[in-house]
Amino acid sequence: MRAVSVLPRIVDPQRLREETFRSDKTKKDKTGVVLLSGGLDSATVAWFARTECDKLYAMTFDYGQTHRREIQCALELGALLKVKAHRLIELPFMRLTGGSSLVGDGSIPKEGLTGGIPSTWVPQRNSIFLAIAFSWAEVVGADRLYAGMNSVDYSGYPDCRPEFIKAVNSALNLASKRFVETGRGIAIVTPLMNLSKKRIVSWGLELGVPYQKTTSCYSGEEEACGSCDSCLIRRKAFRGLGLEDPIRYKEE
Ligand SMILES: [Zn+2]
Numbered sequence: 001m002r003a004v005s006v007l008p009r010i011v012d013p014q015r016l017r018e019e020t021f022r023s024d025k026t027k028k029d030k031t032g033v034v035l036l037s038g039g040l041d042s043a044t045v046a047w048f049a050r051t052e053c054d055k056l057y058a059m060t061f062d063y064g065q066t067h068r069r070e071i072q073c074a075l076e077l078g079a080l081l082k083v084k085a086h087r088l089i090e091l092p093f094m095r096l097t098g099g100s101s102l103v104g105d106g107s108i109p110k111e112g113l114t115g116g117i118p119s120t121w122v123p124q125r126n127s128i129f130l131a132i133a134f135s136w137a138e139v140v141g142a143d144r145l146y147a148g149m150n151s152v153d154y155s156g157y158p159d160c161r162p163e164f165i166k167a168v169n170s171a172l173n174l175a176s177k178r179f180v181e182t183g184r185g186i187a188i189v190t191p192l193m194n195l196s197k198k199r200i201v202s203w204g205l206e207l208g209v210p211y212q213k214t215t216s217c218y219s220g221e222e223e224a225c226g227s228c229d230s231c232l233i234r235r236k237a238f239r240g241l242g243l244e245d246p247i248r249y250k251e252e
Contacts, residue, residue: 031055032189033137034146035129036086038073040234041148041192043214044204048191049146050081051207057140058086059133063125064095064103067220076213085140089132099123101218108218110227117156118229120218126159127168130188134172137186149190153197153233162193197237212246223250 032053034046037060049056058081060074071088078086098105100122109118126149137145149160158164165188173185192200204211216234217224224231226249238245 028052028054030144031057031140031142032144032146033057033059033133033140033142034083035133035148036060036074036078037148038070038075038077038214039148039216039230040197040204040211040214041150041200042074043077043209043211044200044207045146045148045190045192046077046081047204047207047209049144049189052144055140056081056083057136057142058083059129059136060086060088061091061129061132062088063091063122063128065220066102066104066108067215067218069220069222070215073213073215077210080210080213087136091128094122094125094128097123108228110225117158120155120229121157124159126157126164130168131172134176134186134188138176138178142186145186145188147188147190148192150192150195150197150200152195153237155229162190165190165193197233198240201237201243202241215247221250223248225249226251 028051030053032049032055034042034049034056036042036046036058046056046058058074058078060071060078062071065071075086075088095103101108101119102122106119108120126147130145130147133145133147147165149165151161154160169188172188173179176185179185195203201211215224216230218228218230219225224247226232226235231249235245235249
């Protein structure tokens with residue numbers, strides 16, 4: 001057995017960004033798992049993953065989020081992507097442990113980004129999601145685990161930052177039988193990490209992402225509220241490109 005003496009391949013944001021924009025030349029020969037939440041970022045990543053992977057698997061989490069509409073959106077997006085399998089994982093404990101307005105602990109702020117980490121922060125959400133998806137990635141023999149974290153136009157969540165992704169990728173490979181036995185790790189790919197929301201939307205439109213089928217609003221209603229952090233960031237990106245977001249907003 002190979003000893004774990006070196007750290008596995010870790011994610012270098014600069015290299016990944018370069019890799020991302022060479023995607024048209026990438027051979028579609030990889031197996032991947034994509035975290036699909038039903039939102040704009042994860043849909044963009046999923047459409048990118050589709051260009052790289054001949055076998056693509058999707059995973060969606062029901063963690064008791066009050067904006068439950070995103071689960072349905074995620075399942076529909078998975079069907080459009082023709083993923084090999086789509087797992088909906090229920091994590092009811094996250095509502096029980098609480099600590100976030102996204103799982104019903106307090107109200108969702110409507111004043112937009114005011115500095116500091118907002119009450120929509122869900123403690124350790126990405127640590128939990130990545131560990132579970134990584135486990136499945138190992139089972140299906142994936143080379144890559146795609147996720148839509150972004151540290152530019154975001155709410156300041158600590159688990160969306162590149163240093164976290166790099167560290168968790170190393171830790172998960174060190175806990176992987178495949179890596180220990182063969183030295184072949186799984187790369188957590190976060191191609192949106194250093195992109196502005198405007199650049200993400202522009203790239204997604206090139207990839208053919210059906211943004212009308214995504215949802216970002218924390219209210220979870222059919223029509224987006226237009227005033228939560230998530231709505232404000234998303235709408236600004238479309239408008240910055242001289243476009244209107246194809247989803248419906250309440251005040252219209
Ligand atoms: Zn909203």
